[in-house]
Amino acid sequence: xxxxxxxxxxxxxxxxxxxxxxxxxxxxxxxxxxxxxxxxxxxxxxxxxxxxxxxxxxxxxxxxxxxxxxxxxxxxxxxxxxxxxxxxxxxxxxxxxxxxxxxxxxxxxxxxxxxxxxxxxxxxxxxxxxxxxxxxxxxxxxxxxxxxxxxxxxxxxxxxxxxxxxxxxxxxxxxxxxxxxxxxxxxxxxxxxxxxxxxxxxxxxxxxxxxxxxxxxxxxxxx
Amino acid sequence: xxxxxxxxxxxxxxxxxxxxxxxxxxxxxxxxxxxxxxxxxxxxxxxxxxxxxxxxxxxxxxxxxxxxxxxxxxxxxxxxxxxxxxxxxxxxxxxxxxxxxxxxxxxxxxxxxxxxxxxxxxxxxxxxxxxxxxxxxxxxxxxxxxxxxxxxxxxxxxxxxxxxxxxxxxxxxxxxxxxxxxxxxxxxxxxxxxxxxxxxxxxxxxxxxxxxxxxxxxxxxxxxxxxxxxxxxxxxxxxxxxxxxxxxxxxxxxxxxxxxxxxxxxxxxxxxxxxxxxxxxxxxxxxxxxxxxxxxxxxxxxxxxxxxxxxxxxxxxxxxxxxxxxxxxxxxxxxxxxxxxxx
Numbered sequence: 001x002x003x004x005x006x007x008x009x010x011x012x013x014x015x016x017x018x019x020x021x022x023x024x025x026x027x028x029x030x031x032x033x034x035x036x037x038x039x040x041x042x043x044x045x046x047x048x049x050x051x052x053x054x055x056x057x058x059x060x061x062x063x064x065x066x067x068x069x070x071x072x073x074x075x076x077x078x079x080x081x082x083x084x085x086x087x088x089x090x091x092x093x094x095x096x097x098x099x100x101x102x103x104x105x106x107x108x109x110x111x112x113x114x115x116x117x118x119x120x121x122x123x124x125x126x127x128x129x130x131x132x133x134x135x136x137x138x139x140x141x142x143x144x145x146x147x148x149x150x151x152x153x154x155x156x157x158x159x160x161x162x163x164x165x166x167x168x169x170x171x172x173x174x175x176x177x178x179x180x181x182x183x184x185x186x187x188x189x190x191x192x193x194x195x196x197x198x199x200x201x202x203x204x205x206x207x208x209x210x211x212x213x214x215x216x217x218x219x220x221x222x223x
Numbered sequence: 224x225x226x227x228x229x230x231x232x233x234x235x236x237x238x239x240x241x242x243x244x245x246x247x248x249x250x251x252x253x254x255x256x257x258x259x260x261x262x263x264x265x266x267x268x269x270x271x272x273x274x275x276x277x278x279x280x281x282x283x284x285x286x287x288x289x290x291x292x293x294x295x296x297x298x299x300x301x302x303x304x305x306x307x308x309x310x311x312x313x314x315x316x317x318x319x320x321x322x323x324x325x326x327x328x329x330x331x332x333x334x335x336x337x338x339x340x341x342x343x344x345x346x347x348x349x350x351x352x353x354x355x356x357x358x359x360x361x362x363x364x365x366x367x368x369x370x371x372x373x374x375x376x377x378x379x380x381x382x383x384x385x386x387x388x389x390x391x392x393x394x395x396x397x398x399x400x401x402x403x404x405x406x407x408x409x410x411x412x413x414x415x416x417x418x419x420x421x422x423x424x425x426x427x428x429x430x431x432x433x434x435x436x437x438x439x440x441x442x443x444x445x446x447x448x449x450x451x452x453x454x455x456x457x458x459x460x461x462x463x464x465x466x467x468x469x470x471x472x473x474x475x476x477x478x479x480x481x482x483x484x485x486x487x488x489x490x491x492x493x494x495x496x497x498x499x500x501x502x503x504x505x506x507x508x509x510x511x512x513x514x515x516x517x518x519x520x521x522x523x524x525x526x527x528x529x530x531x532x533x534x535x536x537x538x539x540x541x542x543x544x545x546x547x548x549x550x551x552x553x554x555x556x557x558x559x560x561x562x563x564x565x566x
Contacts, residue, residue, distance in 0.1 A: 133305035138332075
């Protein structure tokens with residue numbers, strides 16, 4: 001078979017296992033990032049001057065944390081979080097061990113996108129909700145979140161794609177997945193075909209995420 | 224008295240300067256009235272209407288609605304109270320993510336109304352504002368007028384006592400504006416709803432309001448029955464608004480070419496107010512007095528409180544007959560204003 005000739009060193013069982021690990025890390029960390037990011041984004045938005053829960057102390061504290069974590073290169077963040085990961089997950093190796101670093105690395109970035117999405121919500125609509133006697137949590141869940149949904153979805157799509165490349169980086173220090181496979185089996189042993197096969201798989205995963213994200217965002221947008 | 228506003232003020236403190244957006248406003252509004260507040264942009268009328276339901280916190284003063292002191296309510300009680308104060312907006316402020324049905328249901332969800340009751344109420348309101356069949360449309364699929372109808376239905380959902388309208392027709396074309404104004408009048412009559420209407424358009428006031436307050440630089444410079452303000456505007460701002468409505472009438476220079484004689488004639492402006500506007504006064508005068516009447520210009524404006532008309536005529540005849548004629552017209556209830564500077 002042709003594929004065998006082009007990819008002599010590729011073991012399909014390894015590839016599928018690695019793909020599964022990459023997907024596992026990506027999906028779980030996307031969910032974690034979504035929750036943490038929306039919470040941080042809400043906090044940033046609501047505590048802003050002139051907003052519902054105006055509080056400059058909380059606002060600048062949150063903004064500092066978000067900025068600091070966004071400034072740390074991901075590969076260094078993993079190393080910094082080693083002890084924390086050990087404590088939380090009981091291990092420093094495998095896909096599970098990568099999750100804290102992935103979420104903490106991506107959530108601040110997503111939080112900024114969430115904040116921007118909320119800022120885009122028509123102030124008049126929030127005012128209208130207030131004039132009807134809505135509570136803050138009603139405004140959050142029934143106005144802010146639904147009215148910013150397309151931007152929240154496209155934001156998490158961009159973040160998910162970042163996370164896929166983060167998982168590959170995490171692979172280099174033993175988190176498993178396609179990045180790990182490309183580095184250990186491909187790069188270290190000079191089996192370029194393995195690196196190439198992993199690249200193709202990752203690109204396909206990225207395309208699928210982008211496609212799903214675009215479709216969901218379009219579906220949510222009734223403007 | 225339905226709404227009583229006392230010495231209401233709002234001061235914005237800013238770095239470089241303080242802005243007195245609303246300055247010591249005192250107003251009383253009767254139940255069932257359509258009360259207009261007119262002013263140019265920057266006059267503070269938008270801030271004023273937001274002080275009523277405390278979307279903006281007043282710096283000073285008091286707002287009483289139905290004997291409830293709005294300005295003293297706690298946050299929780301204010302939220303409850305707001306459910307009884309509907310509000311509509313210039314840009315409609317509908318949630319694009321919700322259908323017409325869901326938009327109207329929103330205030331009912333906030334008030335904790337059960338799903339079944341919500342359904343009945345929403346369908347009733349959709350019927351009331353004439354949007355039957357559009358329940359499942361999204362706002363983006365509606366015209367401006369239809370969006371404002373959704374806004375009105377939404378504002379009425381919790382059976383409010385008061386409806387606040389913030390430039391509710393300013394984003395609409397003239398025809399749609401008329402439709403929306405007619406809808407507001409019919410709601411006002413059907414539900415005996417008190418309406419406060421902010422606008423910069425005099426014809427809106429003329430068409431639907433019973434009483435009007437004129438705002439300038441945060442102050443109410445004039446208030447009263449719409450007809451009175453129309454006939455005899457006192458303040459400069461009110462005069463400008465009345466003029467803007469009927470620019471021809473106030474340009475007395477344009478009368479000059481039509482005046483036939485310089486002597487033995489008098490140019491007068493007649494004010495027909497309310498039912499007087501319906502009588503055949505001129506032919507009556509002609510039958511009674513030996514006098515020529517040259518009609519120069521006339522106009523008529525319908526308002527909620529009756530019709531208001533003006534007529535410029537030149538009376539030509541004996542001095543004494545002219546004086547008698549003027550007395551006769553005055554005694555029939557029509558006001559006569561002698562215009563000196565034209566002749």
